[in-house]
Amino acid sequence: MPVAKVLEPGFLTTVQDLGRYGYRHQGVPVSGGVDPWALRTANMLVGNSPGDAALEITLQGPALLFLRDCIVAVTGADMELHLSGHKVPMWESFFCSAGDILSFGYRREGCRSYLAISGGIDVPVVLGSRSTLLTAGFGGLAGRRLKKGDLIKTVRRSLEITQVGNKLPGDQRPVYPSKISVKVIRGINSDRFSKREYAKLFESPFEVTGRFDRMGCCLEGQNTIISNSAATMESYPVVPGSIQVLPSGNLIVLLNDSQSTGGYPQIACVISGEVWKIGQAVPGNKIVFEETDINTAHEILNMKGKVFSNVRKESAVRFYKRTEKHCYEINLQNCPEKGNDI
């Protein structure tokens, strides 16, 4: 039996896991959650494996009707969450019973939220991953975004009530400021830029434009950057995080659904521990680049893994929620309506 039914799909909601590796030589992008840390955390909060499939929710959230009892957690971009009319917190696992409706309200900051369901979302595994690749129409739910009426299933029927009330401590949650500092490594084609042009990358902030999707995010600077290579440069390998300079002098930062090779010169590359920052940026945000080296990049990546695995259980405000079959004790902290019995 499905766990939930989609009442409203939201702006762009897809099934994603940690990505599809080993097929880039056939032109298949890695895909997966653009903010893998938020996705992993959501899974860990509900007792799943970090790499289980979850929903990636962009800018505006869906509305889901639960068809059976389960545990849910939402992480990432800060959105107002309501469970059958009652406010519920982000970054914390909560219990949903059959008949509950989870809806998303106003988005305060960040771009993408992740919703994990206990048992992990089940869609067919395509080339080793459940991630949706919209450009090729495979993976996820029939290779497309969620739409009204879709049914969501889980891999396992999992309902360990001890997993309710898990939370990521407040001081370890990421923030999504409007001015974002991002570390980069010198790009493979940086020799196609004069010293003067290369320096422009670090001199002033770049603004996120409305042209952004899962493939890449276009940025505009106060000054355009001009490469000294021909317009028809041969293609080179790229990674999510590669910063390409377009002929217009603007930048595009590639993300998880980007192609595996690219023909625009790559001036720099966002370190893998910070690509999520670009994925959480919304139009109008300012990005400031800062150069770093490979060792620092790897240290940041390792630290990030530790912080985000630090999910712990904290008891705080208690209230009871009665369903026909069960009476559960649920921990909810940071709940604006404290001690509110449902």
Added chain:
Amino acid sequence: MKIRYLGDSALVLFYEGAESERDIRQLQRDYYSLREQAPDGISDIVLCYNSIGVYYNPQMITPDNVVQYIRARLAGGTKKTGKPNIISIPVYYGGRYGPDLSKLAEYLNMTEEEIIRYHSQKTYTVWGIGFLPGFPYMGKLPPELVVPRKTTPAPKVAAGSVAVAGFQTGIYPFDSPGGWHVIGWTPFKMFDLERPELCLLKPGDKVNFTVAERHTI
């Protein structure tokens, strides 16, 4: 050969100046050789026109160890690959199948028939797969057909479209936006999840385009 960091999770091997057929064959041999015994932690190896991308998981292997693997593997000499596959791909040129052919003819100051003849006369080498699943980068185009890509990409290019840009020709496996000039269309599926070999073409394959008669479809 130069090796550079591509971010902190990949390395790129540059074969600059690799131009001749022989250089390109060597590059392809190195590519297949590197793929053969890649240690855990190396997830992907990608071939481009004159470079190879080696992707690794920094939490499983250090870049120094990846470089060591690359050097050791390539120092051992790479074995010759067998005879390349030759694949004939039928193309319906022009009209609604090749919406950019007439404009291209005007731009190049040629007739459509001349472009079709130049494009279908040559045998191309597949240099790499990229851009979209199964999209083959092939070359070299006859110098007469070299044109820059479109300044603004077309919002939708149909799956199966045969297109040219720079000194390359390619085939779109899926409907997608695209900046190449579409001169024809083939019914062949470039990428198919139902096949054991997902992609119709692989690096090193040779490709001929044959002119298909329009009245046959």
